[in-house]
Amino acid sequence: MAAYAIRRFLGLIPVLFGVSLLVFTFVHLIPGDPARVMLGQRATPEALKRLREELNLDKPLFFNLAAYRKTGDPRRLFDSQYPAYLSRILRGDLGRSIFSKVSISEELRARFPATFELTLGAMVVALLVGIPAGILAAIRKNSLFDLLVMTGALVGVSMPIFWLGLLLIYVFAVNLHWLPPSGRLGIGVSFHPLTGLLVLDSLLERRPDVLADALRHLILPSLALGSIPAAVIARMMRSAMLEVLGQDYVRTARAKGLPERVVIWKHALKNAMLPVITIIGLWFGTLLTGAILTETIFNWPGIGKWLYEAIQARDYPIVQGGTLFIAGIYVVVNALVDLSYGLLDPRIQYR
Amino acid sequence: MKRWFGIILAVLALAGLGLAQTLVYGQSKLPVTLDSAAAQDGNSLRVAKQVVETLVTFEPGTVNPIPGLATRWEASSDSKVWTFYLRKGVKFHDGTPFNAEAVKFNFDRWNDKQNPYRGNKEFVPFTWVFGGFKGEGSVIDRVEVVDEYTVRFYLTTPVGFFPQMVAASYFGIDSPKAVMKDPDKYGTPEVGIVGTGPFVFDSWTIGDKVVLKKNPNYYDKKRMAHVDTLVFRGIPEPTSRLAELKAGSIQIANNLSPEDLKAVKADPNLVAVVQKGLNIGYLAFHQQNKPLDNLKVRQAIAMAVDWQAIVDAFYGGLGERATEFVPPAMWGRAGDIKPFPYDPKKAKELLAEAGYPNGFETEIWYMPVSRPYFPAPQPIAETIATYLADVGIKAKLKTEDWGTYLADYDKGKFPMYMLGWSPDYPDPDNYLYTFFGPTSIKTNLGCETDYCQKIAGLIQKARVSPDLAERKKLYAEAQRLVHEYVLSIPVAHNNPLHATRKNVKNYIPSPLGSEDLYMVEVK
Numbered sequence: 020m021a022a023y024a025i026r027r028f029l030g031l032i033p034v035l036f037g038v039s040l041l042v043f044t045f046v047h048l049i050p051g052d053p054a055r056v057m058l059g060q061r062a063t064p065e066a067l068k069r070l071r072e073e074l075n076l077d078k079p080l081f082f083n084l085a086a087y088r089k090t091g092d093p094r095r096l097f098d099s100q101y102p103a104y105l106s107r108i109l110r111g112d113l114g115r116s117i118f119s120k121v122s123i124s125e126e127l128r129a130r131f132p133a134t135f136e137l138t139l140g141a142m143v144v145a146l147l148v149g150i151p152a153g154i155l156a157a158i159r160k161n162s163l164f165d166l167l168v169m170t171g172a173l174v175g176v177s178m179p180i181f182w183l184g185l186l187l188i189y190v191f192a193v194n195l196h197w198l199p200p201s202g203r204l205g206i207g208v209s210f211h212p213l214t215g216l217l218v219l220d221s222l223l224e225r226r227p228d229v230l231a232d233a234l235r236h237l238i239l240p241s242l243a244l245g246s247i248p249a250a251v252i253a254r255m256m257r258s259a260m261l262e263v264l265g266q267d268y269v270r271t272a273r274a275k276g277l278p279e280r281v282v283i284w285k286h287a288l289k290n291a292m293l294p295v296i297t298i299i300g301l302w303f304g305t306l307l308t309g310a311i312l313t314e315t316i317f318n319w320p321g322i323g324k325w326l327y328e329a330i331q332a333r334d335y336p337i338v339q340g341g342t343l344f345i346a347g348i349y350v351v352v353n354a355l356v357d358l359s360y361g362l363l364d365p366r367i368q369y370r
Numbered sequence: 371m372k373r374w375f376g377i378i379l380a381v382l383a384l385a386g387l388g389l390a391q392t393l394v395y396g397q398s399k400l401p402v403t404l405d406s407a408a409a410q411d412g413n414s415l416r417v418a419k420q421v422v423e424t425l426v427t428f429e430p431g432t433v434n435p436i437p438g439l440a441t442r443w444e445a446s447s448d449s450k451v452w453t454f455y456l457r458k459g460v461k462f463h464d465g466t467p468f469n470a471e472a473v474k475f476n477f478d479r480w481n482d483k484q485n486p487y488r489g490n491k492e493f494v495p496f497t498w499v500f501g502g503f504k505g506e507g508s509v510i511d512r513v514e515v516v517d518e519y520t521v522r523f524y525l526t527t528p529v530g531f532f533p534q535m536v537a538a539s540y541f542g543i544d545s546p547k548a549v550m551k552d553p554d555k556y557g558t559p560e561v562g563i564v565g566t567g568p569f570v571f572d573s574w575t576i577g578d579k580v581v582l583k584k585n586p587n588y589y590d591k592k593r594m595a596h597v598d599t600l601v602f603r604g605i606p607e608p609t610s611r612l613a614e615l616k617a618g619s620i621q622i623a624n625n626l627s628p629e630d631l632k633a634v635k636a637d638p639n640l641v642a643v644v645q646k647g648l649n650i651g652y653l654a655f656h657q658q659n660k661p662l663d664n665l666k667v668r669q670a671i672a673m674a675v676d677w678q679a680i681v682d683a684f685y686g687g688l689g690e691r692a693t694e695f696v697p698p699a700m701w702g703r704a705g706d707i708k709p710f711p712y713d714p715k716k717a718k719e720l721l722a723e724a725g726y727p728n729g730f731e732t733e734i735w736y737m738p739v740s741r742p743y744f745p746a747p748q749p750i751a752e753t754i755a756t757y758l759a760d761v762g763i764k765a766k767l768k769t770e771d772w773g774t775y776l777a778d779y780d781k782g783k784f785p786m787y788m789l790g791w792s793p794d795y796p797d798p799d800n801y802l803y804t805f806f807g808p809t810s811i812k813t814n815l816g817c818e819t820d821y822c823q824k825i826a827g828l829i830q831k832a833r834v835s836p837d838l839a840e841r842k843k844l845y846a847e848a849q850r851l852v853h854e855y856v857l858s859i860p861v862a863h864n865n866p867l868h869a870t871r872k873n874v875k876n877y878i879p880s881p882l883g884s885e886d887l888y889m890v891e892v893k
Contacts, residue, residue: 058494065506070494115490130577185610188613189613193613196618200614206392
């Protein structure tokens with residue numbers, strides 16, 4: 020198991036290297052560059068050239084053949100953008116935003132906890148709604164409840180988050196004034212977070228007022244973001260449960276007179292959870308990396324919105340650093356999901 | 371007893387909160403940077419403007435220059451040497467004195483690429499206004515400290531509107547001490563900025579908010595801030611900004627959609643504020659594409675479209691039809707230009723005369739993003755194309771990503787394209803030189819004919835003339851020629867819509883985009 024885990028994690032290194040290469044190539048393939056965006060309508064060719072030089076965008080992407088031919092020095096071959104970028108990353112430096120000059124690790128440190136907290140909130144919603152709904156629908160297959168759950172799941176999957184988010188804001192914030200429309204903390208709340216996860220920090224610093232405020236802000240975006248995974252998990256849970264309930268060992272358990280409660284919650288559920296765990300893991304990764312719409316509507320200071328804006332502005336360092344970070348998170352979450360199978364199902368052996 | 375004490379404390383704390391005024395301003399984005407000469411967007415400049423001040427500023431709500439950190443200024447007879455007399459007894463928020471040395475420090479930092487205190491900034495806006503850096507086209511040659519409170523600018527060419535240039539919000543004077551401490555990080559969330567303004571930088575939470583506090587030691591009692599705390603939040607969607615305003619979590623919502631005007635007026639808690647716009651949206655022709663080099667064809671296009679109907683349909687009652695490229699809120703207009711009438715019959719005749727009785731095929735490019743001057747680019751482009759189809763011109767609609775769009779429009783790739791402008795500094799030069807100056811008339815419009823050279827010549831001449839009356843005449847003449855030869859078609863000036871809660875008083879938006887907020891009160 021340990022050896023497998025080590026191998027699994029070592030295998031991530033080439034994956035991340037490939038990601039860095041791909042992202043770098045694609046970002047530079049998009050037409051338009053930051054110098055253009057900065058100079059906008061007023062760009063003269065000379066100003067563009069000068070700004071490109073200043074931003075180090077004038078060098079070749081991969082191999083500096085011109086410099087090599089001129090000097091004959093093979094080292095000059097790598098006097099180009101990607102090698103410079105790679106060596107910076109290996110030194111742990113993700114670079115700085117071209118426009119704001121803020122270091123990318125600093126931005127990630129401030130923004131990732133926000134995205135992480137929102138993802139956790141959305142997953143809590145998804146699990147609390149999706150798993151019980153799926154199980155109950157499976158037990159009462161073809162009942163009215165089943166129909167309701169499946170219809171609800173269809174609606175949940177197909178409803179655009181954008182629309183749902185605005186609806187939630189209008190109902191609960193604008194009209195009823197129950198919950199705040201956006202942000203993570205009220206304007207008047209003064210609080211210095213330790214980790215950036217406000218719910219955790221408020222507990223650590225014993226600030227019940229901050230805890231309440233942070234939770235109130237978390238509810239609406241979590242509902243909006245959690246709606247799709249809740250629906251997917253409910254459907255997955257239902258079908259997995261139905262499959263397991265038809266198996267022999269369940270019949271045996273029932274035959275030996277175990278109460279239905281024990282059959283379902285102890286025997287069937289454990290096996291039915293396996294495919295659901297995979298889905299949960301995948302969704303956790305997806306939500307961590309792709310909550311752009313929710314973050315935009317609820318003005319959540321996370322990484323999705325930040326990356327989106329950086330792509331618009333061709334802020335190469337942010338796009339490259341941010342994507343690499345996200346890819347890292349994604350592959351690590353997937354590796355952890357792989358490893359968790361062994362804990363849930365002893366039949367699965369890692370070699 | 372203990373519990374009572376706690377309750378009393380809580381009541382006192384609440385009362386205290388009630389007395390301290392907080393104003394929360396909702397704009398579309400948080401600042402990118404607060405180092406104002408490196409800031410390229412209105413959202414950055416609006417925040418920076420409350421903290422750092424310019425030598426010359428504008429009367430709130432207008433484009434009339436008034437004294438800022440300089441109390442008066444004068445030009446040499448040839449407009450090549452400008453002297454500014456500075457306000458005395460002003461201190462930066464860090465306690466260091468504001469004086470001629472500080473002004474020189476700031477301009478040298480921006481102008482000279484070798485300056486050690488630039489940090490890692492490019493100061494691109496400086497080049498927009500002054501034409502480049504020192505030795506690369508900058509109109510500022512050097513800055514001289516005459517005495518403690520007098521500073522002199524030596525220019526490379528005569529510039530008649532130099533005070534308007536230094537009044538641009540990019541050129542807020544920063545504390546030299548604060549800049550020198552860490553030029554790289556100056557203006558970032560970590561260290562913020564230090565100026566002389568009515569508000570002091572307090573904190574900037576990445577992705578969340580910027581908090582400014584009232585400067586209780588401000589030198590001018592008349593411009594003392596009214597609110598104690600000023601918070602800026604970035605809320606990208608106009609619908610979300612309106613929702614937040616309705617929910618009461620912000621007190622001012624900047625830049626709403628025109629169609630929200632009704633919703634704002636229907637809510638008794640809100641007040642709509644319409645700002646005089648200085649923007650212009652236009653349709654340009656790139657004459658390297660045939661048959662757009664034919665004057666009759668261009669005239670036909672101008673008459674084939676009911677521009678007034680477009681303005682009525684897409685600007686929510688807030689826009690006005692443009693007849694010239696300099697907006698009505700600015701001087702330097704011809705004033706007597708009659709817009710082309712909507713006359714499809716005449717347009718067809720003109721096309722026939724030009725040799726295209728059955729029309730021709732062309733392309734209209736529209737921007738992929740909504741701008742103040744074109745709130746709905748795609749539907750507007752579709753409407754234009756429909757009108758053109760009526761006279762036989764088949765225009766294909768095309769667009770591409772905004773960054774690429776800006777990279778392509780001056781390459782002649784777009785036969786016809788929609789574009790627009792909001793000024794960097796309030797002078798006709800900033801419009802006309804940008805659209806029809808010697809370089810842009812060639813690259814942006816693909817026009818090298820005699821009349822184009824004449825227009826460019828007039829604008830170039832007006833640029834360097836120190837005589838206001840002469841400049842007025844030159845700009846009027848240039849605009850008449852632009853109209854006569856239909857170089858581009860001015861479409862609309864939009865007047866942006868903002869809204870406040872009813873208890874907000876004295877909110878005066880600026881036609882220039884970034885307004886002062888010291889006078890705003892929350893009752």
